[in-house]
Amino acid sequence: MSTVHRFTDPASTPDELRPCVVTLGNFDGVHRGHKAVLTQLVETGHDLGLPAVAVTFDPHPLAVLHPERAPQLISPGSIRDDLLETTGIDGLLVLPFTKEFAQQSPEEFVRTTFVEGLHAKAVVVGVDTKFGCRNSGDVDTLRELGATHGFEVVAIEDVGEGHRWSSTSVRQALDAGDVAAAARTLGRPHRVVGTVVHGHHRGRELGYPTANLSPDSLGLVPAEGVYAGWLTRLGIEAGEPDRTMPAAISIGTNPTFDTEDRRTVEAYVLDRDDLDLYDERVMVEFVEHIRPTLRFESIDDLLVAMAKDVEQCRTVLTQIVHS
Numbered sequence: 001m002s003t004v005h006r007f008t009d010p011a012s013t014p015d016e017l018r019p020c021v022v023t024l025g026n027f028d029g030v031h032r033g034h035k036a037v038l039t040q041l042v043e044t045g046h047d048l049g050l051p052a053v054a055v056t057f058d059p060h061p062l063a064v065l066h067p068e069r070a071p072q073l074i075s076p077g078s079i080r081d082d083l084l085e086t087t088g089i090d091g092l093l094v095l096p097f098t099k100e101f102a103q104q105s106p107e108e109f110v111r112t113t114f115v116e117g118l119h120a121k122a123v124v125v126g127v128d129t130k131f132g133c134r135n136s137g138d139v140d141t142l143r144e145l146g147a148t149h150g151f152e153v154v155a156i157e158d159v160g161e162g163h164r165w166s167s168t169s170v171r172q173a174l175d176a177g178d179v180a181a182a183a184r185t186l187g188r189p190h191r192v193v194g195t196v197v198h199g200h201h202r203g204r205e206l207g208y209p210t211a212n213l214s215p216d217s218l219g220l221v222p223a224e225g226v227y228a229g230w231l232t233r234l235g236i237e238a239g240e241p242d243r244t245m246p247a248a249i250s251i252g253t254n255p256t257f258d259t260e261d262r263r264t265v266e267a268y269v270l271d272r273d274d275l276d277l278y279d280e281r282v283m284v285e286f287v288e289h290i291r292p293t294l295r296f297e298s299i300d301d302l303l304v305a306m307a308k309d310v311e312q313c314r315t316v317l318t319q320i321v322h323s
Ligand SMILES: Cc1cc2nc3c(=O)[nH]c(=O)nc-3n(C[C@H](O)[C@H](O)[C@H](O)COP(=O)(O)O)c2cc1C
Pocket: 199, 200, 201, 202, 203, 204, 206, 208, 210, 212, 226, 248, 249, 250, 253, 254, 255, 256, 257, 266, 267, 268, 292, 293, 294, 295, 296, 302, 306, 309, 310
């Protein structure tokens, strides 16, 4: 696999990336709608014999301009960037988004970033794209600027199955615990990435040791509940044994115990008690909702439920091959 150039300043675009074809967006979640645009970008690049560059922002513009309205991101920062890099693009320009940057007019942004920076010959975007100060630029603005500066504009119509694939619909599904619906829109299971930290050391005593993710983990945490999914050890090479393993995942405050836990994401790798995952970076992926979190009257009742959860997770996960 060829490496993707990641850079943050259009003025320092690597020579091998220009001229190029470009797209622009926040790409939160890198869902199937985003992927349709990125696939078109890569195809347009092939047709023109040019590299494909995705242009995005960090932080999310709303987090800078209207923090009170900013959404919780499905795939913040490096999760999004890593996902974007798997789509066939050659370059990823992550523009640092500041209030000052946001004041650029559409013309100024297109000139400095697309024309002078990237030498864009084509711009591929969704039809509803807005950019520049107060979102005052749209596809028509791009077409006018393209005529002046010598790039073509390819506008992609909305795509979806039954409903338009959108970051908002993924957020709503995750907030409702419907991780299967989120996965249908994302085209893959939703993921949270973090470091394994110590909990109360109860899990092993119960017979279900769980890897607890650190509070600063990245990725929108779905609603409280029990889920079937996968735990991947990111320090292990792809294809090596014990990298991706089936898991029963619990999100909640462990209300059966009177310890007033913060809300944790914890994963029990099915049928294993020989793992040491502390301090490792892991990815937890959510495939299917099993049940809500409950406050059990006794630990024995919790154990009966957990045994049933594990069987249900096994049934769900043996029907799937992790990609
Ligand atoms: C599959 C599964 C289901 C769980 N369901 C519940 C639950 O419904 N209620 C609850 O209080 N805790 C539940 N837990 C969390 C356990 O209470 C938790 O794993 C245990 O207390 C270990 O905590 P520790 O990692 O801090 O040692 C569940 C854990 C797993 C792995």
